[in-house]
Amino acid sequence: MNRRLEGTVALVTGASSGIGHATALELAREGASVALVGRREDRLTGLAAEISSVGGKALVVPADITTAEAATEAVERTVENLGRLDTLVNNAGLMLLGPAPSADLNDWRRMIDINLMGLMYTAHAAVPHLVKAAAEEPRQVADIVNIGSLAGRNAYAMSAVYSATKFGVGAFSEALRQELARQHVRVSVIEPGSVDTELRTHNPDVIQQHIVAALGDIERLQSQDIADTVGYIVTRPRHVAVAELLVRPTEQV
Numbered sequence: 001m002n003r004r005l006e007g008t009v010a011l012v013t014g015a016s017s018g019i020g021h022a023t024a025l026e027l028a029r030e031g032a033s034v035a036l037v038g039r040r041e042d043r044l045t046g047l048a049a050e051i052s053s054v055g056g057k058a059l060v061v062p063a064d065i066t067t068a069e070a071a072t073e074a075v076e077r078t079v080e081n082l083g084r085l086d087t088l089v090n091n092a093g094l095m096l097l098g099p100a101p102s103a104d105l106n107d108w109r110r111m112i113d114i115n116l117m118g119l120m121y122t123a124h125a126a127v128p129h130l131v132k133a134a135a136e137e138p139r140q141v142a143d144i145v146n147i148g149s150l151a152g153r154n155a156y157a158m159s160a161v162y163s164a165t166k167f168g169v170g171a172f173s174e175a176l177r178q179e180l181a182r183q184h185v186r187v188s189v190i191e192p193g194s195v196d197t198e199l200r201t202h203n204p205d206v207i208q209q210h211i212v213a214a215l216g217d218i219e220r221l222q223s224q225d226i227a228d229t230v231g232y233i234v235t236r237p238r239h240v241a242v243a244e245l246l247v248r249p250t251e252q253v
Helices: 018-029 041-053 068-083 107-138 160-183 198-202 204-217 221-233
Strands: 011-015 033-038 058-061 087-090 141-145 185-192 244-247
Touching: 011 018, 011 068, 011 107, 018 033, 018 041, 018 087, 018 221, 033 041, 033 068, 033 221, 058 068, 068 107, 087 107, 107 141, 107 160, 107 185, 141 160, 141 221, 160 185, 160 244, 185 221, 198 204, 221 244
Parallel strands: 011 033, 011 087, 033 058, 087 141, 141 185, 185 244
Antiparallel strands: none
16 A cells, blocks of 8 residues: 555544544555544544554544634644644534524534634644644645535525535635645645535434435435545645545535
């Protein structure tokens, strides 16, 4: 296997399930040491054991990155224990859907806190270390990959605030990309369509039924499909930056 990230360090948020879990494994297969950040420590520990069993190295970092202090501590623990930081994958997220007029405002705040503020807090804490890696380490490049959504390009009924957070991820990513480009810290946003993860299970049954009905019987994306996309982005040559990548199920219109 061509371990193109050998010797590098990656941090993945939301690593306890779905896209984050698959991405952490993918980066480990490419040779990166991976910091696993999430709230469910038991799942992170199981993933770390899985990575170790195939010769990889993982650091379990239980954290709720919805506060700037926790996000900063997660980044600092990564650098302290693994020595540096080359790749940040901001994956942690929450999708709570339903009609806006009758929404629970706490659900809105929870989505804003994790989907947008947590992502920005973690990026803010990571940037100095990524700039340092791009300037001093052999690859001479570092990456931030933010997981957005198709809902960050098209707004849909029943997803007003979820879409608002994902539009924000896209705007933040593009502005940050422009600021860091000359320092060879690449900023990318991946916008998945429907992915078969537990994300939709955080909604009431009636909303889950609405999601299923809206999609019909299409073959949905799998977490590994997005992990493969992350792997592609962060293994490009230094002079190649993939700023934005939309990934849909073939049948999703």
